[in-house]
Amino acid sequence: MSFPPTPTGESSSHSGNCHCGAVRFKFTLSPPLHEYPTTECNCSICTKNGFLLVYPFNKDFTIEKGEDKLKEYQFAQRISTHQFCGECGSSCFIRLPEGHPPITVVNVRMLQDFDIEKLNIRKVDGKSRGEEYNV
Template sequence: MNDETASTPLPPLHSGGCHCGAVRFETRVDLSHVITCNCSICTAKGLLLAFTPAENFTLQQGGDRLNEYRFNRHVIGHMFCTACGTEPFARATTPDGVPMVALNVRCLDGVDIAALNPMPYDGRNS
């Protein structure tokens, strides 16, 4: 096997942002592993989430318009736009220390939400 066939293809590139457009980002993310979480915040906000390593995420504008909210164990930084209140993404680390971004798939441009097959995740009890 040569290096070219051994490499993993990059996930597709998506752009997205908050409702008012103040926050914009680009990310590479695989949307075949979208989850719907039943924790209190995901339920209240109706979030559909996909995860990507932080190195696959670039905040293009609006860093000064973001505020962070942490609750429960304070391990996830839920980022929301101070102008429109939308949560386009959150930041956390995996148990082994890898920085990750949880993307609100509803904030990605041009994604057909009805075509996705989100898997349930029991965040309420984990």
């Protein structure tokens, strides 16, 4: 499978928000969400936050409200920027720097319209990548 998945002729559109609604976003995904390989990673942050991830292209992702409410967190090699609501703490998405695929990593659990039973969940061993997590 290519990363991100190769778009198909079909797509689905989704709206999401943090728990308190201060941050709202929307995106389009191809293939559609029920066919898209949703990632469940076992790395430290994905495990602690319960992330289920999809990867819409930046051009298909829009923050509709609350960009000023977003806080950021980086760890380990400080490559990705995790963005969460500064009001309620919900982990919404992850941004990648220049030189990486032009995607926004979205936490499916923030979507208004998903059924976990219909997701095509793909387990990824992120725990084995990089340094061991210690606090």
